[in-house]
Amino acid sequence: MALQCGIVGLPNVGKSTLFNCLSNAKAQSANFPFCTIEPNVGVITVPDERLNKLAEIINPQRIVPTTVEIVDIAGLVKGASKGEGLGNKFLANIRETDAILHVLRCFDDDNITHVDGSVDPVRDKGIIDTELQLKDLETVEARIQKVAKQAQTGGDKVAKQTYEVLLRYKAALEQGLNARTVTFDTKDEQKIAKELYLLTSKPVLYVCNVDEASAVSGNKYVEAVREAIKGESADILVVAAKIESEIAELETYEERQMFLGEIGLEESGVARLIKAAYSLLGLQTYFTAGVQEVRAWTYTKGSKAPQCAGVIHTDFEKGFIRAEVIKFDDFIHYGGETAVKEAGKMAVEGKEYVVQDGDIMHFRFNV
Helix, strand or coil: CCCEEEEECCCCCCHHHHHHHHHCCCCCCCCCCCCCCCCEEEEEECCCHHHHHHHHHHCCCEEECCEEEEEECCCCCCCHHHCCCCHHHHHHHHHCCCEEEEEEECCCCCCCCCCCCCCCHHHHHHHHHHHHHHHHHHHHHHHHHHHHHHHHHCCCHHHHHHHHHHHHHHHHHHCCCCHHHCCCCCHHHHHHHHCCCCHHHCCEEEEEECCHHHCCCCCHHHHHHHHHCCCCCCEEEEECHHHHHHHHHCCCHHHHHHHHHHHCCCCCHHHHHHHHHHHHCCEEEEEEECCCEEEEEEEECCCEHHHHHHHHCHHHHHCEEEEEEECHHHHHHHCCHHHHHHCCCCEEECCCCECCCCCEEEEEECC
8 A cells, every 4th residue: 555644633724625735636625623524535646847857858658747645634623532523533544644744723714713712733733742642652551561571571572672662652652742752773673663653653744724925934823833843853834725725726837837926936835745745755756767658656765776676566676687777967967868878877786776866767677
């Protein structure tokens, strides 16, 4: 199954509006809580200007971009960890995703109700953090009960390491900290930590949904969120969902760019959000480029050439011989594959080559 980002937040913060802009899926968007009950999954094209630049040189029959999956999850309320609202379902849906896009309401609008009566994104963030932390604490304490005796009395090295990892997580969660704030030095500890699948260990991007006037520079709410997340390894993205929904209704690329220019933006918030989600999942892109098609392929950052070949077909990985690699900048500079080869800029790489974002690959294999 493809890696997924889950969009989460309190009810009425703009999650479904954003999701609709992202995927054109028809998630119901209305001014009342829980209008999104079943998680909606959108398979979304990742915008990549490099594809167009390659296509200008090659003039292929078709261009195939890569995609990322975004899941719109029902709004959470206080008490979700104890089953309030759609709590258990919400938490289960988050557990199935690989990263979190946490939407925070950073705009005033008397026509859109807020479940807590006022706009305060830092408080809203705290509500969701607390619910996820409580669920993680429940998970950690249950695991501690299972391994404690084995770790303290037996000679089981893994049980002892697991116990120590769990205790560190427990201490952090009891202090109101997310699991992602805890770091581990050894690969064994990191492996154990990863296999716990804690909700607050998932990478997160805070999406500040602002009004049109704040789309370019943000506002006091965004600054408050920025201050609140200083201790976390997390980033902020500012998006005006209302504007994005208006942009989505424009028919041509030129109209959209003109609209963006009028409000002072170079790129739509949706495009920036998709790219950020892709990066949050630890994904990168390599290309295959020929007259039949120019295509973007998704791989996990740090993958070696055979694994990347396997993205195209398992036979490519099984019978991998070598990879012919051209750097994107060289391809553009020299104006195509033939000129790159003549300039001696094409590299031949083996099984240990770590593929870099933007590499143009041609795999040699034999099965």
